[in-house]
Structures are given as C-alpha cells and as structure tokens.
Amino acid sequence: MSRADTVSVVIPTYNRAHCIRDAIESALHQSAPPHEILVIDDGSTDDTESIVEAIGSPLVRYVRKPNAGVSSARNLGIEMATGHWIAFLDSDDTWRPTKLELQLRCLAATGSAVCFTGAVSEDGERQDGIAELDPHLPADEWRSYPRPVEFIARSLLHPLVVSLMISRKALKDAGGFDEDMVAAEDTALFYDLTCQQDIVLLNIPLVDITRERVVAGLxxxxxxxxxxxxxxxxxxxxxxxxxxxxxxxxxxxxxxxxxxxxxxxxxxxxxxxxxxxxxxxxxxxxxxxxxxxxxxxxxxxxxxxxxxxxxxxxxxxxxxxxxxxxx
Structure with missing residues (x-):
C-alpha cells in the first residue's frame, strides 16, 4: 500500500459497548484494509474498553479521554491519525465491505480531497441527501463538484460524516469540528468544505445507519x-x-x-x-x-x-x- 492509500479510521464512542464491536469489525473487514483504527472513548462508563481490547487486532488503537463531546473525540482522532486519508465511523453504525476501496478509487480518479458516499437506515431509506443535492446523479455512479457552495441552499439534508473520506490536510485546513457546538457540527464542516474543496459524491449506500436520527436534530x-x-x-x-x-x-x-x-x-x-x-x-x-x-x-x-x-x-x-x- 502506498502512502497515498493509507486510511486512518476514527471512531468516537460513548457508552456503546453493545454495538461497537460491529462497527470496528466492519472497518477491519474492508476490501481495502485501513492503515489504523483509532477508537476514541469519550469517557464511557460501560464495558467499551474491554470489548475493544478483546478484538485483539494490531490495527485497533483504543484511546480513553475525559468526556467532552463527539467533536472533541473526533478532533483528538484527527490529531493522532497518521494516514494520508481520514474516514469517520460512529460506534453504532457500520460500513459495507467496499466503502474504503471505492472511495479511494474516486479520489484517485479526480484528484479531489473529499468524498462522501450514500447511507441507508435500517428500514432501507436513504439518509444522505445526495438525491436532493444532485437529482440527476445516477445510482451507483460518482461525480466531482468544484467547490459546490450551491449545495448549501439546495437542501438542509447533506451527506453524513460517517460516509466521509477526506485528506488529513484538507480536514485540518477546515479547522476540524467545532467543539463548542452540541449539534450541527457536521453541518458546519460540510458547509465549510463546499467553499474550500472540490467534493466527490459517490451515489452508492455504503454506510448502514443503525440508530434513530431526528430530522434537523430537533x-x-x-x-x-x-x-x-x-x-x-x-x-x-x-x-x-x-x-x-x-x-x-x-x-x-x-x-x-x-x-x-x-x-x-x-x-x-x-x-x-x-x-x-x-x-x-x-x-x-x-x-x-x-x-x-x-x-x-x-x-x-x-x-x-x-x-x-x-x-x-x-x-x-x-x-x-x-x-x-x-x-
């Protein structure tokens, strides 16, 4: 694997001992294996640590920190990551096996630094906003959009952070996640990226969302x-x-x-x-x-x-x- 293909997976977690194994296993079993998996525990009080340690993979690194919110956990993962690319996964979601491979292909083909994929809920409904951002993007295809600030007004829906692959440099240039925000920090990052980077949308649902999401966070x-x-x-x-x-x-x-x-x-x-x-x-x-x-x-x-x-x-x-x- 060349340096340009190395992917650091960042998984923030808090009291998700009952489901974090599935999330980590979905990252470990990628057709293009990750460079490392950083599990950032934001002060869990359950058995998260023992569950993670029992997986026993040398790719998995468990880091515990005082509770300060998901943005703080993600930002610590960004600072610790050593891969060229960073991909985020939440501890109650899972990836399909070809997610990282397909994203790496798209990014290599376009020279872009940001790629989002589709995501689907347990009931089969798309949760990614791709159809709202580009109704003409065919299923199973991808497209690169030059600094698409027009996405901001096109829809309140937007691709999810758990589908994002981004270069470490682009993420740091954007400032990471705002730790002062208890909600919509992912929306803030998406908006910033539309002004700073070309964005690839890969219209394939490669993330399975296994938790309830509240529309607009309210x-x-x-x-x-x-x-x-x-x-x-x-x-x-x-x-x-x-x-x-x-x-x-x-x-x-x-x-x-x-x-x-x-x-x-x-x-x-x-x-x-x-x-x-x-x-x-x-x-x-x-x-x-x-x-x-x-x-x-x-x-x-x-x-x-x-x-x-x-x-x-x-x-x-x-x-x-x-x-x-x-x-």
Missing part, C-alpha cells in the same frame, strides 16, 4: 434546555451559511435565491428558539427572537408563528410549556 417535547442548545447551534450554522452563499462567486440570480433560502431557515430556527424561550418563562428573549424571525421574511407559516410569539405569547405559553418541558 423534535417536539424535548427538554427545553437541550432544545435551546441545539437550536442555538442551528441558528449559528445557518448564519454562517448566509455568509458563505453571500460571499462566493455564484451567478447573481443564484446568489439571491440562495440568500432567500438561508434567511428562511434562520427565521424558522429563530421562531422555534422563541418558542423554547417562552416555554422557559423568558418572554423578553422570546419576543426578541420572534421579531428577528419576522425581519428575515421567512415562509408564511414561520411568519404567522413568529407574529403570535411576538404579540400573543401569553395565550400560547401553556401549550409551549407542554411542548418544551423544563425537565
């Missing part, structure tokens, strides 16, 4: 504090996205359309954050966020909801407290 009836933290991250990422689509060399009509789309997203997340603020009793914050949403001119549903949150919040408060409980 669901009703979440704990209010947790929902607030996740919504704050969503607002932060979309605000940064607005800068990306405003500052890139897209055709003027496409730039204007992209700006409208991203502004609508920000308005939506601001209105939801307003709901959570009202549910927590912070009505001043709730009103301010709702007014910010109105100023961005989102879709009509967001505008109606925001107007009610700005001016009719007392009537809505009991329902919002049930929707976003404080404990």
């Amino acid at each position: 669901s009703d009836h979440q704990n209010a504090a947790a929902a607030a933290a996740r919504l704050d991250c969503a607002i932060r990422v979309q605000t940064k996205a607005l800068g990306h689509v405003s500052g890139q060399a897209l055709p003027p009509d496409e730039t204007a359309a992209s700006i409208r789309i991203v502004r609508k997203r920000i308005a939506y997340f601001l209105s939801r954050r307003s709901e959570v603020a009202h549910a927590a009793g912070d009505h001043a914050l709730g009103r301010r966020l709702a007014r910010e949403a109105i100023s961005l001119t989102g879709d009509w549903r967001t505008m109606v909801r925001s107007a009610m949150l700005a001016y009719g919040y007392r009537w809505m408060a009991p329902r919002l407290q049930r929707k976003w409980p404080s404990d």
Whole structure:
C-alpha cells in the first residue's frame, strides 16, 4: 500500500459497548484494509474498553479521554491519525465491505480531497441527501463538484460524516469540528468544505445507519434546555451559511435565491428558539427572537408563528410549556 492509500479510521464512542464491536469489525473487514483504527472513548462508563481490547487486532488503537463531546473525540482522532486519508465511523453504525476501496478509487480518479458516499437506515431509506443535492446523479455512479457552495441552499439534508473520506490536510485546513457546538457540527464542516474543496459524491449506500436520527436534530417535547442548545447551534450554522452563499462567486440570480433560502431557515430556527424561550418563562428573549424571525421574511407559516410569539405569547405559553418541558 502506498502512502497515498493509507486510511486512518476514527471512531468516537460513548457508552456503546453493545454495538461497537460491529462497527470496528466492519472497518477491519474492508476490501481495502485501513492503515489504523483509532477508537476514541469519550469517557464511557460501560464495558467499551474491554470489548475493544478483546478484538485483539494490531490495527485497533483504543484511546480513553475525559468526556467532552463527539467533536472533541473526533478532533483528538484527527490529531493522532497518521494516514494520508481520514474516514469517520460512529460506534453504532457500520460500513459495507467496499466503502474504503471505492472511495479511494474516486479520489484517485479526480484528484479531489473529499468524498462522501450514500447511507441507508435500517428500514432501507436513504439518509444522505445526495438525491436532493444532485437529482440527476445516477445510482451507483460518482461525480466531482468544484467547490459546490450551491449545495448549501439546495437542501438542509447533506451527506453524513460517517460516509466521509477526506485528506488529513484538507480536514485540518477546515479547522476540524467545532467543539463548542452540541449539534450541527457536521453541518458546519460540510458547509465549510463546499467553499474550500472540490467534493466527490459517490451515489452508492455504503454506510448502514443503525440508530434513530431526528430530522434537523430537533423534535417536539424535548427538554427545553437541550432544545435551546441545539437550536442555538442551528441558528449559528445557518448564519454562517448566509455568509458563505453571500460571499462566493455564484451567478447573481443564484446568489439571491440562495440568500432567500438561508434567511428562511434562520427565521424558522429563530421562531422555534422563541418558542423554547417562552416555554422557559423568558418572554423578553422570546419576543426578541420572534421579531428577528419576522425581519428575515421567512415562509408564511414561520411568519404567522413568529407574529403570535411576538404579540400573543401569553395565550400560547401553556401549550409551549407542554411542548418544551423544563425537565
């Protein structure tokens, strides 16, 4: 294996003793074997360490660290990696046997530094957003896109980090994962990469997602504090996205359309954050966020909801407290 073909697999984990063996085995049994597998344990309190050690492969390196979140674990893996390429796998997902081989082929053929593949859930549904980003990309084929900042506005869905293969240099140039974010850190990285790198999409589902994913990272009836933290991250990422689509060399009509789309997203997340603020009793914050949403001119549903949150919040408060409980 040449240096250009070496792949470091980074697996962050936290209390996944029941499934981490399957994840590691799927990386070990690749048709193009990895250079190393770095299991970064973010402070597990279960039997994760003994499960990993029992695998007994010289390719697997177990590293334990204090709990600080998935971004911290991934970033430590990036720092420790010695391969030319880095591929991420979560400890409750698995890869199909040809994933690394096919990605290496695509990257060699294009000279790109970033490749995402398809991913599929247990019920057979695609979870990768590739069809939304390029509806014309045939199944089982790949395509390279030169710095595709237009992807940002095209869909809220995007390929998953667990399908990513990226050069170590490109990942470090992008700054890795934002450790201050409790959610949407993968979206932030994807947006940054669209502005910095050519991206290859390989339209084959090579990742099996074995956990539940919540669309947009949010669901009703979440704990209010947790929902607030996740919504704050969503607002932060979309605000940064607005800068990306405003500052890139897209055709003027496409730039204007992209700006409208991203502004609508920000308005939506601001209105939801307003709901959570009202549910927590912070009505001043709730009103301010709702007014910010109105100023961005989102879709009509967001505008109606925001107007009610700005001016009719007392009537809505009991329902919002049930929707976003404080404990």
